[in-house]
Amino acid sequence: MSATIIDGKAFAAGLRERVGKLAGEFEAKAGRKAGLAVVLVGEDPASEVYVRSKGKATVALGMESFEYRLPADTPQEELVAMVERLNADPSVDGILVQLPLPKHLDEKAVIAAVDPDKDVDGITPTNAGRLVLGMDTLVSCTPLGCTMILKDMLGDFSGMDAVIVGRSILFGKPMAQLLLAENCTVTMAHSRTRDLPGLLRRADIVVAAVGVPELIRGDWLKPGAIVLDGGINRLEAGPGEAKGRLVGDVAFDEALDHVKAITPVPGGVGATTIAVLMRNTIVAAYRNEGLDLPDDTL
Numbered sequence: 001m002s003a004t005i006i007d008g009k010a011f012a013a014g015l016r017e018r019v020g021k022l023a024g025e026f027e028a029k030a031g032r033k034a035g036l037a038v039v040l041v042g043e044d045p046a047s048e049v050y051v052r053s054k055g056k057a058t059v060a061l062g063m064e065s066f067e068y069r070l071p072a073d074t075p076q077e078e079l080v081a082m083v084e085r086l087n088a089d090p091s092v093d094g095i096l097v098q099l100p101l102p103k104h105l106d107e108k109a110v111i112a113a114v115d116p117d118k119d120v121d122g123i124t125p126t127n128a129g130r131l132v133l134g135m136d137t138l139v140s141c142t143p144l145g146c147t148m149i150l151k152d153m154l155g156d157f158s159g160m161d162a163v164i165v166g167r168s169i170l171f172g173k174p175m176a177q178l179l180l181a182e183n184c185t186v187t188m189a190h191s192r193t194r195d196l197p198g199l200l201r202r203a204d205i206v207v208a209a210v211g212v213p214e215l216i217r218g219d220w221l222k223p224g225a226i227v228l229d230g231g232i233n234r235l236e237a238g239p240g241e242a243k244g245r246l247v248g249d250v251a252f253d254e255a256l257d258h259v260k261a262i263t264p265v266p267g268g269v270g271a272t273t274i275a276v277l278m279r280n281t282i283v284a285a286y287r288n289e290g291l292d293l294p295d296d297t298l
């Protein structure tokens with residue numbers, strides 16, 4: 001059996017096109033561009049790359065990008081003061097504070113300082129609560145992208161057994177809520193889970209985001225499963241390589257022999273993340289201006 005390789009880039013391109021149209025209409029109606037502010041503290045090179053691609057995507061779709069780079073030793077009060085300035089700035093519709101933050105900072109307090117109406121990561125206490133309560137809200141980009149991919153592929157996935165590997169606030173936890181809302185039977189696995197292969201053998205849908213390269217082996221997966229791999233792990237460079245290969249949390253080549261469909265790394269789930277961030281930004285912009293969103297295909 002040969003599996004379908006889910007094309008995250010194609011999905012992202014379609015979404016970007018719809019967002020781009022809405023961004024143009026927003027500018028015409030609001031008399032300003034929708035704006036996204038990204039705050040990066042410290043100098044992690046991988047985070048640098050993400051922040052740059054976010055900025056480029058924002059401008060390419062006709063929105064305004066505000067990027068703030070703060071030194072690694074920025075004090076808590078300064079970071080919170082910056083978030084509060086962005087909360088009060090009417091040209092900013094979305095605020096993303098790149099995570100993880102340097103250890104001396106209180107991440108929970110920084111997140112809680114973000115205005116929930118500008119929280120394009122969906123991780124403020126208000127938005128996390130809204131998600132659990134089934135209220136309309138902004139939702140973390142990667143899990144929302146995974147759900148959109150599943151909806152495209154399956155339509156209705158009521159009653160399916162879903163296993164989520166990883167329980168982070170940006171991925172595993174919101175993913176569980178989204179799949180629960182789609183009437184899946186949801187199991188969350190994590191580093192203390194005793195029998196991961198045993199759980200995965202029952203799973204119709206597997207969503208992985210633990211950051212352990214190729215942790216999940218092909219023969220752990222149920223024949224015909226759908227696998228969404230949110231892991232982005234860079235292996236050590238081999239001889240003659242400048243950079244190591246990127247791999248997911250699932251042993252991709254092995255999985256191909258077992259599953260119905262799987263997302264590759266790169267080009268899968270991760271490739272949708274920034275497009276969904278653009279989606280969340282334009283949705284926040286319309287709401288913050290009190291405008292009706294003309295397109296419900298977002």
Ligand SMILES: Nc1nc(=O)c2c([nH]1)NC[C@@H]1CN(c3ccc(C(=O)N[C@@H](CCC(=O)O)C(=O)O)cc3)C=[N+]21
Pocket residue numbers: 050053096097098099100121141142170232246265266267268269270271273274
């Ligand atoms: N507050 C916050 N929100 C985030 O959403 C957030 C964050 N912090 N911290 C870091 C992670 C990581 N992240 C990605 C963004 C783009 C790709 C992406 O474009 N991936 C492509 C390219 C991968 C590559 O070549 O490096 C792919 O998977 O095909 C992946 C991962 C957002 N994150």
